[in-house]
Amino acid sequence: MAIGAMIHTFTVQLADMDRGVYDDLTLRVARHPSETDAYMLTRTLAYCLEYAEGITFGAGISQADEPAVLVRDMTGKITVWIEVGAPDAERLHYGSKLADRIVVYTHRDPAKVIAPWSGKRIHNAEAIRVFSFDPGFIDDAAASLExxxxxxxxxxxxQLYLDLNGTTLSSAVHMRGAIPEA
Structure with missing residues (x-):
């Protein structure tokens, strides 16, 4: 845990009918001083939306060779590399060589997130998926954080329906397909 990190606790009731995942989770999420509430909430939602056996939060900014969230199999191999925000092409290239699947969850405009990757070398770029939410959804939800x-x-x-501390919001989960290879 990073020095100066603020711990947020989430008691989550998860019902992902699209994937058939239903579970009650208790998450302790460390928010580094340089991390925004919007980023931390996007990271937490990415964890929930990708929830599977072996999922964990990455070591964060103290460990540059791990993503924000990752899934490992029983042997310790990374099976899913989950980036949050606007990772650079080099991180995606590195992650896609280690994991079977790589996804990005962003609280920003996905077109602006993807644009800098154009023409860059990214291993298996056509398989990377970028997920985003309706404009303003993350900011509105982050205002309810405690x-x-x-x-x-x-x-x-x-369609994602979120009740966070009594504030109810909804958003489509938008998926951008393949990133063209360089």
Whole structure:
């Protein structure tokens, strides 16, 4: 855990009907002083939306060779590399060589996130998927964050319904397809 990190606790009821994943989670999420609430919330939602056996938060900014969230199999091999925000092409290239699947969750305009990757060398770029939310969704949800949070997250037909500390919001989960290879 980073020095000066603020710990946020999330008690989550997850119902992802699109994937058939239903679980109750308790997450302790460390927010580094340089991390925005929007980034931390996007990281937490990425964890929930990709929830599977072996999922964990990465070591964060103290460990540059790990993503924000990752899934490991029982042997320790990284199977899913989950970036958050606007990772550079070099990180995507590195991650896609290690993992079977790589995804990016962003709270920013996905076109602006993808644009700098154009013409850059990214291993298996056509398989990378970028997920985003409706404009303003993350900022509106982040305004409801507290140190201890109660969250109900329901996903059906790529529509996300979020109740965060009594504030109810919804957003489509937008997926951008393949990134053209260099």
């Amino acid at each position: 140190r201890r949070n109660t969250m109900t997250l329901t996903v059906t037909e790529q």
